[in-house]
Amino acid sequence: MQSSMALSIGLPAALCIIMLGLGLSLRLSDFVRVLARPWPVLVGLFCQILLLPVLCFVLVSLSNLPPAICVGMMLLAASPGGTSAALYTHLARGDVALSISLAAVTSLLSIVTLPIIANLSLLAFYGQDGAVRLELRQVLQIFAIAIVPALIGIYIHKRYPAFAERLNRPVKLLATLFLVVVVLIALVGQWRLLATWGLTVGALALAFSLTSVAVGYWVPRMLRIERGQAVALSMSISLHNAALVIALAMSEHMLNNPEMAIPPAAYGVIAYVVVGVFVWRLNRGQGAAGQDAPRAA
Template identity: 30%
Template sequence: MTGSIITEILLPLSLAFIMFGMGLSLTQFDFLRLWQTPMPIIGGFIGQIIVLPLLAFTLCLLMDLSPAMSIGLMILAACPGGTTSNVVSHLAKANLALSVSLTALSSIVCVFTAPFIIQFAVSYFSETHDIEVSLSCISLGLLVITLLPIMFGMIVRRYYRDWAVKVEVYFRRFALVFLLLMITGVVIQERDIISDAFNEVFIACMLLNLIAMMVGVITAKIFKLSHKDSLTLAIEIGLQNSTMAMLICISLLHMPSYAVVAGVYSLTMYLGAGLLVLYASYSNSNRNPVIQPTDSH
């Protein structure tokens, strides 16, 4: 009974709470920006929604991952960028406004695209047929725990702006604490799977993270975007909402073993993000060298 209450009620409510916090940081101008600067949005959308799942599928085949790990990696790739990507964009001095817009857009679009990717992954990789994936149930679940809370948060932000700005930081902190608790829970519950398959899962997650970031940079070059926008696309495509992936595995599919990939990815993505922030700092220092004053005689 306790496990059922946690997986069926507490975990979805917690994610909805986090999505509400994301909504508190959004305004209508974030979506107006989609029309004002369409090329970065289109590039990020293609990389996030189309290229990333294809990349994950290719890694599953090339690395010959187990069915559970393959499905977990595909679920992760089907998820949008999370609030972590906004924090990393800020640290890397990327285009934060673009990052927020892409996170919001991908969070909305994934409600409609993720169920199809998940259904394909389960039907393709699963060795048993006792796992029923309902498109309507997954879509409805994502709608309730992601899209509706985001919209409600935006409404609150519009009418109670001062309060929203003040408390939004606490929602970010809760998201981090909740993610750490989720990782801990998955590691404890699935420690046998992790110990047996850690090497392949770690390598797969690391490759997905690093190659996805490269995809963001290449996409930006194809669309002839600025250096800031290039960094932003690398971050948005490379950092996934692992919390949502774990929630889908545990609460919607009732398969905690699938959540192992998201748990490991939650650690590897910070390694990739750290390298990107260091690169961004080095690149920015070279682009803006300190000019020493010269004496005039």
């Protein structure tokens, strides 16, 4: 099985450009505010690093799927937030700075957490341990896509604020159109895979996607985190870096098991649809209620 071009090449390249546009609406003071109030980041880390892997383990244990599929799902649950989380946060009028910050922290921590979850999953489903490591090069790629373009956009905003303001609306429209195209391309590219595994992996990926969205949004809300920050946490927690897991599973220098790449490939399609519907519901609900609106990032 080969990963979709939309996920492996087209999505990171285009998101790099869009992240530049998102940075145009951010200020360094936004990140200072996030660091000064670390509670939302800590809640996000708890949900993504501890709570989600536990819930995913329960799901796969009840599914009776092959061990490789179960390990692939666990790798997905342990993976860092995807770079597209900030884009969806922007569309849902959430705290983009918080989304980017959480993606950066989880990407860094994944150097340790992802191999640990991988080894524990191999032990649980295969009955034997194995050595797995996440290469520094892959983590640097995540930072290059998510952080560097946004920092360039912040710099442009600081030097040319009027120009950055004029670009804000066109970039948001471009982001919306691009996400529609990406979802369609991903659906076409993974259609044969989804048709083959639709009743098993597809159902499991859908259940985990819905669980991730619900945990990412409602756990922070129950802990009295404001709506805009809860939106950012939900996007970052529910949109995992599926392409990273696919690379980890298929690389001959790491797991070298293409079957483990099936769950993240299916999830990479389903999660975009689920989160897209969630964003639409959030925006529709906010427009109807006209209250509890997020603060501008």
